[in-house]
Amino acid sequence: MVAPLPPATQGDPPDIAASKVALRKHCAAALRARDVTRDSAIADRLMQLLQPRPGQIIAGVWPLPDEVDLRPLCHRLHAAGAVLVLPETPPRGNPLIFRRWSPDCTMLSGRFGTQHPEGDCLAPQTVLVPLLGFDRAGNRLGYGGGYYDRTLATLPDAARIGYAPSTQEVESLPAGPHDQPLSCIVTEKETLRFD
């Protein structure tokens, strides 16, 4: 008897998928319980790290409930001459679509409570990646859509900058076969570099 071949686009093995479910619960509770007054230090560190060149295309993030609010940072980056794009969330299994944002643009409601601009599609040179959880080896945990992993796989030359409150650090995260590496992780306390 020959074992059946796995499907071509296999997700995480069952043990890794189960452990990510438990870690997501833990991390979601930690995110809700954090002191949000410290979040502005994350944005300050990101601004310092990015030092945007005029015209540099940077993918920002419009917050979901409980997340770090990077909207003030998007305004600062735009004022410094960067071109800001924000993700539109497509059906599951597809990479994110990045649309140009400016302070006066219309925001549309999208999947899972996300919002995105109406603007043109552009590929970012730098991607800010929201982290529900992370470890010191640079592994990340998101909401489980696999969106950022699929997206970063299509942008091999882009800088990938994860950010989260330090409360989201866990001892160790399981790495799945599709997990994409980050260039660095920024919290209110430190910047971890991986390249």
Ligand SMILES: Nc1nc2c(c(=O)[nH]1)N(C=O)[C@@H](CNc1ccc(C(=O)N[C@@H](CCC(=O)O)C(=O)O)cc1)CN2
């Ligand atoms: N602000 C923000 N925008 C983002 C992301 C993100 O993490 N944060 N994404 C990152 O990929 C994408 C959206 N991905 C998502 C994928 C799944 C769910 C989701 O299943 N939400 C559940 C609740 C999950 C939970 O709380 O554990 C739901 O809405 O029922 C939400 C967002 C693109 N935009």
Ligand SMILES: Nc1ncnc2c1ncn2[C@@H]1O[C@H](COP(=O)(O)OP(=O)(O)OP(=O)(O)O)[C@@H](O)[C@H]1O
């Ligand atoms: N490029 C890919 N091709 C096929 N499956 C993928 C790919 N990227 C991720 N996946 C699968 O999608 C599922 C969700 O991925 P994962 O748990 O890493 O999501 P996440 O990183 O928490 O979410 P997000 O990226 O949306 O923040 C997993 O089964 C994962 O293996």
